[in-house]
Amino acid sequence: MGKSIKVHPKKRRGRPSTGGKDPLVSARLPKPLVAELEVWAVANGIGRSEAIRRLVELGLKK
Numbered sequence: 001m002g003k004s005i006k007v008h009p010k011k012r013r014g015r016p017s018t019g020g021k022d023p024l025v026s027a028r029l030p031k032p033l034v035a036e037l038e039v040w041a042v043a044n045g046i047g048r049s050e051a052i053r054r055l056v057e058l059g060l061k062k
Helices: 031-043 048-060
Strands: none
Touching: 031 048
16 A cells, blocks of 8 residues: 555634734824823833833723
């Protein structure tokens, strides 16, 4: 009997899973607000995404 033909499973198509990371949430902001956000982020030594997270947390604190 001859050798069997190896079947390679197809690769998954589409966008890869996030692997348990937090979901993406996007928002449109006016340019002046983004500029203020950038200034705040630089003053605190963090990136824009981290600045948004921190400011939202500050705004939600009671």
